[in-house]
Amino acid sequence: VEASIPEPQREAWLKNQASGFKGKDQFEKEVVRHVETTLARSMFNCDETAAYAATSLAFRDRLVIEWNRTQQRQTFADSKRVYYLSLEFLMGRALDNAMLNIGEKEVAKSGLSELGFRVEDIIQQEHDAALGNGGLGRLAACFLDSLASLNFPAWGYGLRYRYGIFKQEIIDGYQVEVPDYWLDFNPWEFPRHDVTVDIQFYGNVNKTTDDSGKVTAHWEGGETVRAVAYDVPIPGYATPSTNNLRLWSSQAASGEFDFQKFNSGDYESSVGDQQRAETISAVLYPNDNLDRGKELRLKQQYFWVAASLYDIVRRFKKSKRPWREFPDQVAIQLNDTHPTLAIVELQRILIDLEGLDWDDAWNIVQQTFSYTNHTVLPEALEKWSVGLVQHLLPRHLQIIYDINLFFLQMVERNFPKDREMLSRVSIIEESQPKMVRMAYLAIVGSHKVNGVAELHSDLIRTTIFKDFVTIFGPDKFVNVTNGITPRRWLHQANPGLSSLIASKAGDPEHYLKDLTLLNKIELSVNDPAFRKAWAEVKLANKQRLADYIKSTTGIVVSPKALFDVQVKRIHEYKRQQMNIFGVIFRYLKLKSMSPEERKKVLPRVSIFGGKAAPGYWMAKQIIHLINSVGSVVNNDPDIGDALKVIFLEDYNVSKAEIIIPASDISEHISTAGTEASGTSNMKFVLNGGLIIGTCDGANIEITREIGEENIFLFGNLAEDVDDLRHKNTYGDHKIDPSLDKVFNVIQSGTFGNAQDFQGMVSAVREHGDFYLVSDDFHSYLETQELVDKSYADQELWITKCITSVARMGFFSSDRCINEYAEEIWNVEPLQPDTNNGVGKGE
Numbered sequence: 001v002e003a004s005i006p007e008p009q010r011e012a013w014l015k016n017q018a019s020g021f022k023g024k025d026q027f028e029k030e031v032v033r034h035v036e037t038t039l040a041r042s043m044f045n046c047d048e049t050a051a052y053a054a055t056s057l058a059f060r061d062r063l064v065i066e067w068n069r070t071q072q073r074q075t076f077a078d079s080k081r082v083y084y085l086s087l088e089f090l091m092g093r094a095l096d097n098a099m100l101n102i103g104e105k106e107v108a109k110s111g112l113s114e115l116g117f118r119v120e121d122i123i124q125q126e127h128d129a130a131l132g133n134g135g136l137g138r139l140a141a142c143f144l145d146s147l148a149s150l151n152f153p154a155w156g157y158g159l160r161y162r163y164g165i166f167k168q169e170i171i172d173g174y175q176v177e178v179p180d181y182w183l184d185f186n187p188w189e190f191p192r193h194d195v196t197v198d199i200q201f202y203g204n205v206n207k208t209t210d211d212s213g214k215v216t217a218h219w220e221g222g223e224t225v226r227a228v229a230y231d232v233p234i235p236g237y238a239t240p241s242t243n244n245l246r247l248w249s250s251q252a253a254s255g256e257f258d259f260q261k262f263n264s265g266d267y268e269s270s271v272g273d274q275q276r277a278e279t280i281s282a283v284l285y286p287n288d289n290l291d292r293g294k295e296l297r298l299k300q301q302y303f304w305v306a307a308s309l310y311d312i313v314r315r316f317k318k319s320k321r322p323w324r325e326f327p328d329q330v331a332i333q334l335n336d337t338h339p340t341l342a343i344v345e346l347q348r349i350l351i352d353l354e355g356l357d358w359d360d361a362w363n364i365v366q367q368t369f370s371y372t373n374h375t376v377l378p379e380a381l382e383k384w385s386v387g388l389v390q391h392l393l394p395r396h397l398q399i400i401y402d403i404n405l406f407f408l409q410m411v412e413r414n415f416p417k418d419r420e421m422l423s424r425v426s427i428i429e430e431s432q433p434k435m436v437r438m439a440y441l442a443i444v445g446s447h448k449v450n451g452v453a454e455l456h457s458d459l460i461r462t463t464i465f466k467d468f469v470t471i472f473g474p475d476k477f478v479n480v481t482n483g484i485t486p487r488r489w490l491h492q493a494n495p496g497l498s499s500l501i502a503s504k505a506g507d508p509e510h511y512l513k514d515l516t517l518l519n520k521i522e523l524s525v526n527d528p529a530f531r532k533a534w535a536e537v538k539l540a541n542k543q544r545l546a547d548y549i550k551s552t553t554g555i556v557v558s559p560k561a562l563f564d565v566q567v568k569r570i571h572e573y574k575r576q577q578m579n580i581f582g583v584i585f586r587y588l589k590l591k592s593m594s595p596e597e598r599k600k601v602l603p604r605v606s607i608f609g610g611k612a613a614p615g616y617w618m619a620k621q622i623i624h625l626i627n628s629v630g631s632v633v634n635n636d637p638d639i640g641d642a643l644k645v646i647f648l649e650d651y652n653v654s655k656a657e658i659i660i661p662a663s664d665i666s667e668h669i670s671t672a673g674t675e676a677s678g679t680s681n682m683k684f685v686l687n688g689g690l691i692i693g694t695c696d697g698a699n700i701e702i703t704r705e706i707g708e709e710n711i712f713l714f715g716n717l718a719e720d721v722d723d724l725r726h727k728n729t730y731g732d733h734k735i736d737p738s739l740d741k742v743f744n745v746i747q748s749g750t751f752g753n754a755q756d757f758q759g760m761v762s763a764v765r766e767h768g769d770f771y772l773v774s775d776d777f778h779s780y781l782e783t784q785e786l787v788d789k790s791y792a793d794q795e796l797w798i799t800k801c802i803t804s805v806a807r808m809g810f811f812s813s814d815r816c817i818n819e820y821a822e823e824i825w826n827v828e829p830l831q832p833d834t835n836n837g838v839g840k841g842e
C-alpha cells in the first residue's frame with residue numbers, strides 16, 4: 001500500500017501516522033483535547049452533551065484510522081464487493097456500538113468516570129439515527145454490522161434524510177407526529193463535498209444513427225440535481241475491518257443559488273430552486289408495508305440509485321477491466337423493490353453511454369443484481385404509473401418497455417400454449433392507468449430472488465411469483481431466513497445476560513461471533529446457581545423497564561408481574577387490535593371476580609409500543625383504543641396491580657434495547673401468511689423471553705430450533721386463510737362470543753366515545769374480518785390462559801427460557817450474511833492484516 005507514495009514523502013507520512021488513543025490515559029487526554037479545542041469549551045462548562053461529543057470524537061478518530069486502512073486494503077485487493085442498496089438504515093445509536101466493536105468500553109467507562117461522568121449517561125445523550133420505518137430498515141443495519149464483522153468488502157448505499165422517521169407523542173390518547181431533525185450534531189458522518197454526481201430528471205430522448213446503422217439514444221434537457229456523498233464508518237466486531245455506508249444528500253446543481261435571478265431581484269425564486277433540490281432527500285416516507293405512489297418518492301428512488309450506480313461504475317472503471325468482468329467485481333443486493341430502477345439504470349449506462357449491445361449488457365445486469373422480497377401484501381407491492389415514469393425518466397421507460405418486450409418474447413417461445421401467461425407476467429400491467437410492476441422488473445433483472453423466512457419463501461414461490469418459477473425454474477428463488485446481530489441485541493442491550501452466558505459459553509468474543517456456541521448453556525439448565533442468576537438478570541431488566549415506565553408515564557408497575565410486550569409498527573395485519581381486545585376480556589374477567597379471587601391471579605403488565613403511519617386511520621384508532629383502555633384500567637381501584645396497560649411512546653431502536661430484555665412474553669400474532677419473517681421475535685427469545693405467536697414468518701423456524709414445548713403457538717394456519725376469508729364474506733359470519741362481549745363493552749362507552757372505535761369493531765363484525773381476528777380469538781384467549789398457568793410454575797418457565805436461548809444460534813445475522821455470500825453474491829471475506837493489534841473486541 002505504502003509503495004504508491006514516493007520515497008521522501010512516504011517517510012514523513014509514515015512517521016506522522018495518526019493512531020488514535022490507546023489505553024485509559026490517552027483516552028482521557030483525547031476527550032479533554034476535543035472538549036477544549038474541537039468544541040472550544042472547558043472543564044467548567046463541559047456538560048453531558050459536550051462529554052458525549054468529545055467521547056464520540058475520540059472514538060471516531062480510532063474508527064477512521066481503521067476505516068481508511070480497510071478501504072485501502074479493499075482497493076488494493078481488488079476483489080469482489082457487495083453493494084447493499086436500501087432506502088432505509090435504522091441504525092439507532094452509534095457510540096455504544098463503536099465502543100463495543102472496537103473493544104474499548106471498559107477504557108471509556110473508567111476514563112469517563114475519572115473525568116466525572118457515567119458512561120451510561122454519556123451513551124444516552126446520542127440521538128438515534130432513525131432512517132427507517134421498522135423491520136426492513138433494521139435488517140439493513142444488522143446486515144451492515146455482520147458484513148463488517150465477517151470482513152466482507154461491502155458498502156451500504158442509502159439516502160441522507162434530513163428528517164428520519166417522525167417522533168411520536170401521545171396526547172390525550174392520540175398519536176401526534178413531531179419532525180425528527182437529527183443532524184444538529186452528528187459526529188458519525190463525513191461530508192464528501194468532492195464526491196458528487198449530477199442527476200438528471202425529465203427532459204426527452206433523441207435517437208441518432210451512425211454510419212454503420214447503429215442507433216444510439218440520447219437523454220437530453222430536463223433538470224439536474226446534485227448528489228453529495230456523506231460517509232458513515234461501520235465498524236466490525238473484534239476485527240479492524242471498518243466498512244462504509246454512503247448516504248446521498250441532494251443539493252441544487254448550479255451552486256448556492258442563481259445569481260442572475262438574485263441580482264434581478266427575484267430572490268425568492270432563486271432560493272426556491274435550491275429548496276426544491278434539497279426536498280429530494282429531505283424526508284423519509286413514513287409508510288411501513290404500504291406503497292403510496294408519490295412522485296417525490298420516485299424521485300428519491302432514482303436520485304439515490306443513479307448516484308450509487310455512477311459511484312460503483314466509476315470504481316469499477318478504475319480497474320480497467322473489460323465490462324464482462326463487472327459481475328465478477330460487483331454484487332448489488334436490492335433491499336425490496338425500492339431500488340429496482342438500478343437495473344434499468346445500469347442497462348442504460350451500458351447501452352447508451354458505454355456502447356454495449358443489448359444482450360451483452362443485459363447479461364451483465366442479470367448477473368449483477370439480486371432482489372430480496374419482504375412482503376406478499378398486495379398493498380405493499382410497488383407499482384408506478386407509466387405516465388409518471390415517462391414524465392420523470394423518459395429514457396428509462398423506453399428501456400423498461402424493451403426489457404418487457406424481450407422477456408415476453410422469451411415467454412411466448414417457451415410457453416406457446418399459455419396465452420394468458422403473457423398478460424399475467426407482463427412488467428406492464430394493462431390497467432387504467434397502465435402501471436409498471438416493480439417486483440416483476442426486479443425478478444426479470446436479477447439472477448436470484450429471495451424471501452426472508454421459509455414460509456414466506458414458499459409463499460412467494462407458490463402464489464405471487466408462481467409464474468416466474470415456471471418461467472425461470474425453481475433455482476432462481478431461494479430462502480434466506482433473516483437474522484439479527486447478537487452484538488447489539490444481546491451484548492449491548494443485555495450486558496447482564498451476556499456476562500452470565502459468558503460464564504458458561506466462554507469469551508463473548510467467541511460466542512458473539514459464532515452464536516451456535518450458545519448451546520453450551522443448555523448443559524447448565526439444571527444448575528441451581530445458574531438458574532438463580534438467570535432469574536436475577538431478568539428481574540433487574542424488568543426493574544430497569546419499570547423505572548423507565550415510571551419516569552415516562554408516571555405509572556408504577558411491579559417487576560414481579562408478568563410483562564407481556566407487543567412492540568412493532570402498528571398495522572392491522574400485525575393485529576395489535578386482537579391483543580387489546582384480549583386485554584379488555586381480561587379486564588372484564590377481573591371485574592367479575594371477588595376481591596379474594598382477584599388477589600390470587602397472576603398480575604400482568606401489557607406493554608404496547610409502535611408508530612402508525614400518519615395517514616393510516618385504522619392504525620391510529622388502535623393506538624387510541626390502547627391508550628383509552630389504559631386510562632380506564634390503570635385507574636380502576638378494583639384492579640390494582642392485577643392488570644396494567646402501558647403504551648410507550650416513540651418506540652425506536654434505543655428504546656427496544658431497554659424493552660426487549662425485560663419481557664417475559666412477547667406477542668408476534670400476525671394473521672398466518674402475512675408477516676414475511678419478523679425479526680423482533682428473534683430478539684425477544686435471544687433475551688430470555690418466550691413468545692406467544694401464530695404459525696407465521698420466522699416463528700415457525702424459531703419453533704423448530706427451540707422446540708414446540710418452548711413456544712405458545714395458536715391460531716389458524718396460512719393454508720386455511722383464503723377459505724376462512726371467503727366464509728367470512730360470503731357465508732354466515734358468526735363472531736366469537738367472547739369477542740362479541742368485548743365489542744359490546746366498547747360500544748357501551750366504557751373506554752370513551754364508542755364512535756371513536758367503531759372502525760375497529762365493524763371491520764370484524766361487518767366487513768368480513770379480513771385479518772381473522774374473530775376466527776383466532778378463542779384460540780388466542782386459551783393460549784393466554786396457558787401462558788398464565790405456565791408462568792406460575794417458575795421453575796419450568798426458567799427451564800424453557802434457558803433452553804430457548806441456548807438454541808437460538810441460528811438466528812445470528814452472521815449466519816444469514818454467510819448464506820447470501822455463498823448462495824447469491826459469490827463473494828469472499830477479505831481478512832485484515834492481523835499484525836497491527838487494533839480492533840480487539842471486548
Ligand code: GPW
Binds near residue numbers: 136290375676678679
Ligand atoms: F413492504 N418490512 C418492513 F416488504 O419492515 F417493503 N417494511 C416494509 O415496507 C416491508 C417489509 C415491505 C418487513 C416485514 O414486514 C417483516 O416481516 C420482515 O421481517 C422485515 O421486513 C425484514 O425482512
